Amino acid sequence: MNGRSVLDECKIAVVGATGAVGLEVLSILAGRGVPSTHVISLASERSAGTKLAYGRDQVIVKAVSAEAFDGVEYAIFAADGSTSTRWAAVAVQRGVTVIDNSSAFRMADGVPLVVPEINGGVLDGDAGKAQIIANPNCSTILLLLALEPLRAAFGVCEIVVSTYQAVSGAGIAAMDELREQTRDVLAGKAAQPKVFTEPCAFNLFSHDSSVDVETGQNGEETKIIAETRKIWNDAEVRVIPTCVRVPVLRAHTQAVTVRLGRAAIGEEVGDAMSRGVGLRVMDDRQGNRFPTPAKASGADEVLVGRIRAAEPIATGATTDRFCLLLSGDQLRKGAALNAVQIAEYVESRRNAAVAN
Ligand SMILES: NC(=O)c1ccc[n+]([C@@H]2O[C@H](COP(=O)([O-])OP(=O)(O)OC[C@H]3O[C@@H](n4cnc5c(N)ncnc54)[C@H](OP(=O)(O)O)[C@@H]3O)[C@@H](O)[C@H]2O)c1
Known part of the structure; x- marks a missing residue:
């Protein structure tokens, strides 16, 4: 246990508890001191009865059902979109606030799409009501943070x-x-792709989401563009992503060039970045040490470095184009941690409303 959470007293369901994001949600809740007796671990029939580690305890997985949501305050969905589509409304009808990691509801009118440090305020008016709140795409969260x-x-x-x-x-x-x-290739055998269509060991490839034949954009790129505009409430911002899958187990990296609304000197940009919430600046030019996915794995903060003017400028001169490199654990801040933080944000607003 490494902290306390406003969620300590809440009953929380995790749908998709056996998956990559769900396991991370369990680890974060256990780390925040939420007792195992308050956590309902749900997945498909296939996993019913499976025991999962929960801090020093264990939780036993049940198949998702309507009754499983009885008495639950928050349900963090970390399954596929069709599971969210089937069960999220059922949970809301039973008074549960759903935080959904899938893309099923992100762009739906009336569904808040939230990174608490950026636009948590959109939840303030409705904090008391059971509703669906969407967790943004992992790449979008890391980029916008x-x-x-x-x-x-x-x-x-x-x-x-x-x-x-x-x-x-x-x-x-x-x-x-x-x-x-990786084991197969090192043993001299051919890689056998199953999840991806291309080999992933010792290779990289254009993101595996489907490509729109008209625009040439893949699904991941489309999400980053649309979700950025919704979270920032800015229909004008231009977003030009190219998404690539690399042979890394965990944590996404992004090379970013940004055009600012006004020109700034490099020091101003560095100062602003050092004050960023949820960020750790790692910008050692002398040592050539910057963010990497290995350093970001397991970390709550997004690591940021290589902060520089897009083209070299004289000391004290201004420009509106800057570059940076970031690495962030997409299973934590890109998914599970952001979802838990949304629940904490809502619960703290509810507690404040009761106190008043
Ligand atoms: N991975 C990421 O970095 C990331 C980041 C942001 C958002 N997301 C989103 O988060 C969700 C989970 O992703 P993941 O990477 O954790 O996937 P995953 O590792 O494949 O896990 C999927 C989970 O969904 C459960 N599930 C599948 N079918 C189900 C059903 N019919 N009823 C109930 N549970 C069912 C699985 O349970 P069983 O074990 O029983 O099959 C498993 O627990 C997806 O919507 C994904 O797009 C993922």
Whole structure:
């Protein structure tokens, strides 16, 4: 146990508890001191009866059902979109506030899409009511958290981002695939793709989401663009992503070029980044040490470095284009941690309303 949470007294269901994100949700709740007796672990029939580690305790997985949501205050959904579509409304009808990691509801009118450090305020008016709250796409969360200090200080008009995404973004089966293919290739055998269509060991490839034949954008790129505009409530911001899967188990990396709303000197941008919430600046130019997925794995903060003017400028001169490199654990801040923080945000607003 490494902390306390406002959720200590709440009953919390985790749907998809056996998956890559669900296991991380359990680890975060246990780490925040939520007792195992308050946690309902749900998954498909396949996993019913499975025992999962929960801090020093264990929880036993049940198949998801309507009755499983009775008495539950928060349900964190970490399964596929069809499971969310089937069960989220059932949970809300039983008085549960649902925080959904899938893309099923993110762009739906009336469904808040939330990174608490950026737009938690959209929940303030409705904090008391059972509703569906969407957790954004992992790449979007990491990108916008890193850019928030620049948006707050200077405004942001345009983002060009190239992603280097870990295989765990495609779930536990994809992590197994990278391990298995790595062993096979090192043993001189051919990689056998199952989850991905391309080999993932010793390779990289354009993101595995489907490509729109008209626009050429893949699904991940489309999500980053649309979700950025919804979270920032800014229909004008230009977002130009290229998403790539790399042979890394965990934590996504992004190379970002941003055009600010006004020109700034490098020191101002560095100062703004150092004040960013949920960020750790790692920018050792002398030592050539910057964010990596290995350093970001298991960390709650998004690591940010290589902060520089897009083209070299004289000391004290201004420009509106800056670059940076970030790495963030997409299973934590990109999914499980952000979902838990949304529940904490809502619960703290409810507690404040009761206190008043
Ligand atoms: N991985 C990431 O980095 C990431 C980041 C942000 C958002 N997300 C989203 O989070 C969700 C979970 O992703 P993941 O990577 O954790 O996937 P995963 O490792 O494949 O886990 C999927 C989970 O869903 C459960 N499930 C599947 N079918 C079900 C059903 N019919 N009823 C109930 N539970 C069912 C599975 O349970 P069984 O073990 O019983 O099959 C498992 O617990 C997805 O919507 C994904 O898009 C993932």
